Amino acid sequence: MAFMEYKQRTVTCGQLRGSDEGKQVVLNGWVHRNRNHGGIHFINVRDRYGITQVVVGEQVAESVRSIAEALRIEFCIAVEGTVRRRPESMVNPDMETGEIEVDASSLHILSRCEPLPFMIDEETDAKEDLRLRYRYLDLRSGGMQKRIRLRHEFVRAIREHLSAKGFYEIETPTLIKSTPEGARDFLVPSRLYPGKFYALPQSPQLLKQILMVGGFDKYFQIARCYRDEDARGDRQLEFTQLDLEMSFVSREDVLLTMEDLFNDVFASVMNYKLPAHFKRLSWIDAMNTYGVDKPDLRYDLPLVDVGDIAKKTQFGAFQSVLASGGSVKAIKAPATEALSYSRKYIGELEEAAKVYGATGLAFVKVGKDNILETGIAKFLVGHEAELISVTEAHEGDMLLFVAASWKKCCNSLGAVRAKLARDLNLIPKGTFEFCWIIDFPLFEFNEDAGHWEAAHHMFSMPQSQYIDTLESDPGSVKGDLYDLVLNGYEVASGSIRIHDVELQKRIFRICNFDDEEAEQRFGFLLNAFRYGPPPHGGIAPGIDRMVMIMSEQTSIKEVIAFPKNTAAISPMDDSPSFVDDKQLDELHLIIKQPEKNS
């Protein structure tokens, strides 16, 4: 057979059923397994749609049997044959096509496959580095096929829903002006203008705001975003957002639009019923109660502020923290069969707390009749009943304490909360708990830089009651900001935007951009705002992160076809790589290699 001529499939490997008995078919696919029983071969042929068993019996021509002998795993083949209903006792209920098999009349090898670096199965056990190097093989696995399909279905459902709601999908450039705030930019040197650079967008933020000025009052885009920062399990330097913006809306409109979207999408893609409306928590409540601004509400385990009680004790570690304006918080670790709170285990919890800056994790055990035992019990004498009351503790529970600055205290105990939930098996599988975090502070003081900066970005609207005190008390200003949280991950972030030139300039000034620099950096936005900008706001859910959670993965790499590793390298194509001097010359670039530290 010539290279370009082969028997093209008439059916896929996932579609044949008992009712197809007797049909002449052609399958194209990969050899998933080849079981040779001497006189008879069973070849599992796999494609994207499923696996079909092909039988090469002894009545078949010798030439066909010898091809069956030669087949190896992952050979790409074409099979011609007749669909045959399997004898009753041979039906495989675990296979979708298990009622039938294809009795082969001819076999063709379309391409051969070398011995594999790892086995292709539902989920491979090969290390991630190797999976990325041979990503084309890894992608053949059942798990990757399912996740990439889920991702497609998710994005398709989003497009359908938003289109039906009157949104336009509009593309924005990926070569844009570098703007100074936020993450580090990826830069693209200009050939035509020596020394000038484009930046890859960290998000289409300013462009979508300008689309609003342009009159496209409902916009969305499945947008690739680039941030040159270190990767994490849930973070890649290149990722995809559903970028969305609307004109003439309030915060409420944006939240309802998202709730409507995800209700629809989860129902159609996951067959999962979400509540019509998601819980809402203020940022301060989320921090105080769960120790993070992205709480996992699939379980409870609240943090309790015990500063008032701690103040009355003689415990020096508590007193000194309180005296310097810090916080003392406690969490109740419930008595359970599943876990004994040994010193060793409490040590593990303490390690989790220390990651976020706690200096230690104090503990007491709740005994009979409101008695506290071990740990710091002796410092709490006289305050047992009050402590047990506020923490709602019972006999056998452990109380765990962190004393630190408010933020470290929250984050540290939040980490303890998360570890406890995992170890106590409190996290239900297959549930999706969305919640909104609202009322974020607009500004954060940057100690290193010595000035205020935007907690999210500089284009978010301050809540109206703070407009008069922006400059005098930036720290207390709350913004019209909102995050969407799912199962403990931040999956979207948005705000109502500023659409007033003067207000926008005031924000720039507070963030240490004088009018001249603001003009130079953001002049195009300020110019646009001189021409009748509509009030507007939006949000940007992270596609990769959401699909990761929906497919119950803990790494974003599991839902990206070609991800980078933690060192920002793609092991498959070995990027980034050096380029020719000629290319550098054209771009007017000279490479300065960093000096190696001795």
Place this chain on the structure above:
RNA sequence: GAGGGCGUAGCGAAGCUGGUUAUCGCGACGGCCUGUCACGCCGUAGAUCGCGGGUUCGAGUCCCGUCGCUCUCGCCA
């Protein structure tokens, strides 16, 4: 920039307080097998134990350094 974990055959792992020829499963290769579906059975090959140095009569094992991967903190509006 910092910390934790890992690195033993193509892949995944075992190898305890240092002791002869480094073990197991999958895969590869050869053989047998007519109803399997993670087929089974027999056999063969395949490892400078990440790399470099040190301690020791002797190092996969202990020490120092280094490289790679991975998770996390910082960073990520």
